[in-house]
Amino acid sequence: MKIVSDLLRQADPLNDDLRRLDEARDQIRRTVVTAASVARPRVPRRKAALGAAGALAAALIVVGLLVGLGDRGTLRAAVRFEMRLAEAQPIPGLIVARVADSGRVIYLHPETIVTNEDIAQSWVIQDGPDRFSVSVEFLPAGAERMRQATAIHLGHPVAILIDGEVVIAPIVRSAISDSAAITGDYTRAEAERIASGVGIR
């Protein structure tokens, strides 16, 4: 009789796999610490504002904003953000688009999964000395739509559009839920513009 415990120890992937952690440690640490250092979420602040005095103040602010933006009629995002499912192969009814950096052609589904309306917060992440990307975190409803859409889209691309341009179209390896990274080799100024712009609804 062979012993299951012995087999498990012989087959342990850590026997030759610890170096992968060494290679990725710094990047993961940087991502995590950056996420923790971001000025924190709108949701708690919004809840706090819903006290008796806060509700009145919020109503006055909304009125003020609408009056101030009367010439435009609606509130508009400074940077238009959307995510759509996409395909690598042409399918009738899909929209042809080109990924900004690589020039790769993809085919966009007409429906958007999430937009600026679904973003809870966004922040800049430094990928290298002069390279920056943007991370966005979705509100629960948007996260759920992302999860449902991407869970049945594994192995196919999902496109992130900034101001109507496909900036990145990664292949979905596992269902995406509450956050996404926009890695576009941006300068700090560009990344900050996107991070602050996408959060405006």
Place this chain on the structure above:
Amino acid sequence: MSGQPIVSALAMTVEERPSDRVAALFDAHHQRIYRLARRLTARADDALDLVQETFLRAARAPKSVPVGAEQEEAWLVRVLINLRRDQWRRAAVQRRHDAIAAPQLRAEPDHGPAVIARTTVWRALDRLPPRRRAVVVMHELEGLAVSTIASQLGISAITVRWHVSAGRRDLARVLASRHGDYE
């Protein structure tokens, strides 16, 4: 006067920045969390994703992480296993969908006996539900005592023993169906 009240007073007056807390949390626990994640997943990349997501949960709500090394570790382990369980459920749905949509025969690559044996063991592990797999890994590979596992997972020692026993039985059954008798 003992030292305890002074420590308590300091903790109340000096508020740690969230990023410092999370950095310290990462430095103290990332190796342990990676070891467990690696043994719960099929690929190193998946394990690294799990590690990052686990610490991001702490980064988004640092005040929800209890204070103290053991408590921190237990909190992180539970988050990790819950994340893995969510992935496992989604993958199960996807597998069912794939099986219905496009049943396919997959050829096994031509590997040596050692690789085949290792692959067989880890495929058998993949069939265990995440919490049971975590208990088996923590007990058999990490050598943790039943009481420690119970404490880290927030379950009773009886439940841990049951998972260990059932996990061994499940593994033996899967392995025996392919390569003979195991216990």
